[in-house]
Amino acid sequence: MGKNTMSKFKLTYFDFDGGRGEPIRIAFNAAGVDFEDHRIPFGEFMKTRSNMRFTCAPVLEVDGVAVTQSNSMLRYVGKLAGLYPEDDLQALYCDEAMDAVEDLLHQVVQTFGLEGDELKAAREKLAAGWISVFVKGLAEILQRGGGEYFADNRLTVADLKVYVQIRWLRAGTLEHVPTDLVEKLAPDLVRHEERVGNDPIVTAYYAGRAS
Numbered sequence: 001m002g003k004n005t006m007s008k009f010k011l012t013y014f015d016f017d018g019g020r021g022e023p024i025r026i027a028f029n030a031a032g033v034d035f036e037d038h039r040i041p042f043g044e045f046m047k048t049r050s051n052m053r054f055t056c057a058p059v060l061e062v063d064g065v066a067v068t069q070s071n072s073m074l075r076y077v078g079k080l081a082g083l084y085p086e087d088d089l090q091a092l093y094c095d096e097a098m099d100a101v102e103d104l105l106h107q108v109v110q111t112f113g114l115e116g117d118e119l120k121a122a123r124e125k126l127a128a129g130w131i132s133v134f135v136k137g138l139a140e141i142l143q144r145g146g147g148e149y150f151a152d153n154r155l156t157v158a159d160l161k162v163y164v165q166i167r168w169l170r171a172g173t174l175e176h177v178p179t180d181l182v183e184k185l186a187p188d189l190v191r192h193e194e195r196v197g198n199d200p201i202v203t204a205y206y207a208g209r210a211s
């Protein structure tokens, strides 16, 4: 069987241009494959999540059949788009970067829902702890890939996943996490964010979103 570009795809995720869903949206666009970009308000998610497998978003439906796990989806859509390495070792490098971002997200979400001094303390601990660990680790594997991309010496879905998260960390969305933390710890990741943000695959996606 070849690449499945004929199915009906529906991606359910939150209504913001980030998180686990965003790299999948960009990859669908890069593949030239139509998909239903089903964006749900957080309140609706909380009401319906008990009906969702693993009670989590995103969910990708392929011809009505639901699939979970964002990195699995990203690999799949990456293959449709030609943005996933065919070489096994390069695929391993690509997967490592994507899974590292997943692990980081699991640490970050522990601080959601906290308030006031408790939030401040948790976020400061997170910034000095897990965020620093992951930012430095990602910079290390970017160097292994040659310094510009994580795998295959070209843009892959790993670059899309890291780009979305570094952009988010630097945008100040995460209260009490300094926006210059990434620049201080890993300037190469900031250059990477700029490189990927200026890639025609990414600019084309956002140009389409704006119109």
Ligand SMILES: N[C@@H](CCC(=O)N[C@@H](CS)C(=O)NCC(=O)O)C(=O)O
Pocket: 019, 020, 055, 056, 057, 058, 068, 069, 070, 071, 102, 109
């Ligand atoms: N391993 C899953 C994790 C999914 C996950 O944790 N999704 C988050 C949203 S990004 C979620 O459903 N969060 C709601 C919550 O934990 O309350 C994946 O990669 O898709």
